[in-house]
Amino acid sequence: MRVRLSGNKYLWSFLGPLCVAFLLYVAIGAIAGALRIAPEFTSNFGLDERLQFLKNNKPSAPVGVILGASLASNDVSASLLQAQTGKTFINLGAYGLSVSDSRHLYAQLSREIPVREVIFPLHLFELRLYASVFSVPDSTLHRYLSGAMPFLEETSYRDINGLIYYLMNWHDYRSSQGFSSVAFNANGDVPLDIGPKTTDPSRWRADGMTGEPCRNCMRPLVDLCRSVTVQHHRFTLLLAPYRAGVVENKPGVVEMVRERARLLPQAMQACGGEVIDSQKLARFGDSCFADFAHLNQQGAEKLTQLLLDYRRMGGALAYRTVTCPRYGVDHLAVTDR
């Protein structure tokens, strides 16, 4: 059965969906922008948020950058570094960012902002080789970061499922009580308000953590370090603390860390980077941790203070025990040792 209808009606029924789609598209883009939800340029949600933060907070003076994965976001306080040194620092750590992607990010941001030094917090058991999360050309990122990307194009990098998921997990992302928090302070730090009492027990115990052989695992680190030092910028590899006993109880992981610790000095020497091993300078009590590897807010401040003291004293620091009284002891019957 074929029905004949007037041409005008068809014209409107052709233009109608296009107009409705356009209006909704603009509205959703505007609302997401107003809520400061980052467009999806990469497959790493944390990195997208970081790129948005960088776009909105571009320093013009030479800046020290905290780069890396979640350890960078959570464990080092750029605001404390800035307050105590009087120099500008920003934190650009992004959850799950691999070392090679950190290098990619560094290459990108060194074109956007005047970098002075890079501090790269790391755990040696984290050096894995991941596939890159960058899926758009650098020129696109540049247009975005420089604010030259039109609104409609920016909206084309939004995803309806991602937006719904974001809204459903709003609290986790926008409060400092979730491990996936992107509640940045003015310097980009993500201080975690999680202590032994409020943590996730499986994360606290590092369930499922296994060792793996180092197949060229130092290579991305050396490449990153070299790309920084070749521009005569300072590169500091900060080996962050982890909960005492967690790694030691996992034989495969212990061997992995030992092997990497053996390879590290040679690797850093090759690229002219500096290594600060916090585990050799201090013992961080359980109260400073949000889980087995990430520090909470007070822990991050203490680690940053340790870094500042180390630099001030030229490395001649007495071994110290660090506790974080604000977070007290935990319900898992683990006390500060």
Place this chain on the structure above:
Amino acid sequence: MLFNSFVFLFAFLPLALLGYAIAGRVGERAAVTWLAICSLAFYGFWNTSFLILLTGSILFNYAVGTTVGRLPDGRRKSLLFAFGVVANVLLLVCYKYLDPTVSFLQDYGLIIDQTRLNIVLPLGISFFTFTQIGYLVDRRDHVGENLDFLRYVVFVTFFPHLIAGPILHIRDIGPQLLKRDTFRVAADRVAPGLALFILGLSKKVLIADPLGEPVAAAFTQAQTTGLIPAWVGAVSFALQLYFDFSGYSDMAMGLAHIFGFRFPINFASPYKTRGIIELWQHWHITLSRYLGLLLYNPLAMRITRWRISRGKKINRKALATPAAFLSMVALPTFYTMTIAGIWHGAGLQFIVFGLLNGTCLTINHAWRVFGPQSEHQPGWAANAGLVAFNLLTWSLALVFFHAVDFQQAEQMLCAMFGANGLALPPYLGAALAHLDAAGRWLNVHATVGHGATTIHGMIRLILTLAIVWGLPNTQQLMAEKSPSIEAVNDPAPAWMQWRPDWKWSVFLGALLCADLLSFRQTSVFLYFQF
């Protein structure tokens, strides 16, 4: 260039349509030329070097087809026709099967030289080769119109169907290519064409693509996945393939109609069918029709003639004897489905996919011939059971279709039959595990980490099945102003039918917006690899 990309929607399509509207006013020839240029540009966007192959194939087939059409019936004509078909098949074999075959022989030490050929499969090669073999057959049999070269180029390369069908016959599209009215851009074609395009696009990006998550979870961990996630993965794949491919077909049909053409229907609610014969009659209809015409029917005819020459009967009563059934039904079915399986890919798993379908079709035919001949129609519960059973059987066969190799398919089937336990989500698993004896017998264990994927997958599966079984298909929704060649016999209720009003505009606009905001997650169409 994907249909589900910004470059296609906001650059290629408007430019192509605008140029077509202008060319249409200039004249028929200008419009055909413009369509040919646009279609070749569309293909060249993927890889310009393959344009040479496509153009060569078109020139060759047009020359052979035209000559075959002119020659009188006889040996010369048959030889030239056979040469044309063999050349096409060889082209397909070279690009599609040579690399996997050599790799297979290298892996098993039958070829010492370990250098891989690394032949890149040109996009849509199966589709444009099949279309042209069909053209040669039609020319031989003097079926359909005799097209000039430019129209022939459009017949083969018209961008909506070039990459993944539907497979067109000259008698479908030939008369339209010769009609002046076709080359006119009109709102009463663009509006329903756009509506069908948006519905198809939504099927792809809003339904098919998200189903990929439980599918990937089940297949990539086939060695350890439990019974429930394995079935969720397998059935999800059946649904993903349907929405992906039928979405593509809808988009192709919608686009063709925007440019004034009508395509044949390619899908007609295959998952509402009650048997595998019916399913194949509603699934990728143009391929089924093609396989029937080129493979099944010629063999069945030969067998029939052979039986007649031997003085054997060929009527319905004779068919009910095992020997006649085997020769007249089972043999052509297995032959056709095995080749259909091989067409889908070079791995052993595709042959098994074809054989499995052949087996199911033969059993279904046997049931019709040898089973109880009752006039009684089954009740709704029996119907629902048959529909569900049909989908599960089909999902089982599709495991071979989706698996990367035979081993993965085997692992997946083992998982689907409980070799890795039930694998319930953590809280359910823990509760059942308390029933110790039963738990041990069932090999119940709770999944760690994949529970959420399974639960999300199950919810998504149920919602998708509700759409499949509870709603009319897109052709039924568009029935009143169907952009298809055939009229739709069982339209959706009047209140659900597409019509040019504000309600449909808002609905389609919202769908289009959601589609555009899903392009970040979209992938290529599953059938592109064939």
